[in-house]
Amino acid sequence: MHTDPDCIFCKIAAGKIPSKKVHEDDGMLAFHDINPWAPVHFLMVPKEHIPSMAQVEERHAPLLGRMLALAPKLAMREGCRPYPEGGFRIVINTGDDGGQEVHHLHIHVYGGPRPWKRG
Ligand code: AMP
Ligand code: ZN
Numbered sequence: 386m387h388t389d390p391d392c393i394f395c396k397i398a399a400g401k402i403p404s405k406k407v408h409e410d411d412g413m414l415a416f417h418d419i420n421p422w423a424p425v426h427f428l429m430v431p432k433e434h435i436p437s438m439a440q441v442e443e444r445h446a447p448l449l450g451r452m453l454a455l456a457p458k459l460a461m462r463e464g465c466r467p468y469p470e471g472g473f474r475i476v477i478n479t480g481d482d483g484g485q486e487v488h489h490l491h492i493h494v495y496g497g498p499r500p501w502k503r504g
Contacts, residue, residue, distance in 0.1 A: 386432060386433045387433055387434050388432075388433070388434045389434040389489070392434055392487075392488070392489050393487060393489070394428075394430045394434075394487055394489035394491060395434050395489060397414065397416060397430070398414045398430055398432045399432075404416035404417070405417040407427045407459055407462075407463060408429075408455065408459055411432075412431060412432055412433075412448045412451065413429055413430060413431055413432060413448065413451070413452055413455075414429075414430055414432060415427050415428065415429040415430075415455075415459055415494075416428060416430075418493070418495075421495070421502070422493075422495050422501055422502045422503035422504055423474075423495040423496055423497050423499075423501035423502065423503075423504065424464065424496070424497025424498060424501075425460065425463045425464045425465050425473070425494075425495055425496045425497040426493065426494070426495040427459065427463060427494055427495075428491045428492065428493060428494075429452050429455075429456060429459075429491065429492040429494065430489060430490065430491045430492075431445070431448055431449075431452070431490060433445075433448075434489055435489070435490040436488045436489065436490065437479045437480060437483075437485060437488060437490055438477055438479045438490060439479055439480060440490075441490070452492060453475075453492070456473075456475060456492065456494050457473070459494065460473040460494050460496055464497055465496035465497055466496075466497075466498070471496065472496060473494055473495060473496030474493075474494075474495055474496060474504050475492060475493065475494055476492075476493040476495075476504070477490070477491070477492055477493070478493070
């Protein structure tokens with residue numbers, strides 16, 4: 386599995402930088418965003434270093450599918466209210482125009498009672 390020794394999310398995924406963990410398994414890690422946009426805000430990252438959605442290949446589809454399928458369960462566990470009154474937002478910033486700052490693919494999941502700082 387490809388990782389990048391200089392990448393902050395690779396370091397978090399490897400446990401070299403501490404994070405407030407929401408979920409971990411063989412392929413992914415979910416952890417709280419350090420600068421939350423909403424009452425609930427966590428990130429889901431593949432353990433493999435994929436720079437962004439722009440580098441996603443067919444072989445990544447099962448893992449990305451698993452991440453998306455797990456996101457609602459983690460959102461509820463972290464305090465988002467149930468659909469349809471509650472809900473959450475899923476965002477994947479990609480590239481400079483997409484507002485991506487950390488170049489290791491990550492899924493933002495955020496929600497909880499409004500107002501939110503962003504979104
Ligand atoms: P993006 O702009 O989509 O690349 O988002 C990067 C996100 O990573 C931002 O929301 C940051 O607050 C978050 N972030 C950066 N460093 C850390 C860290 N060490 N632990 C948790 N979240 C982080
Ligand atoms: Zn990385």
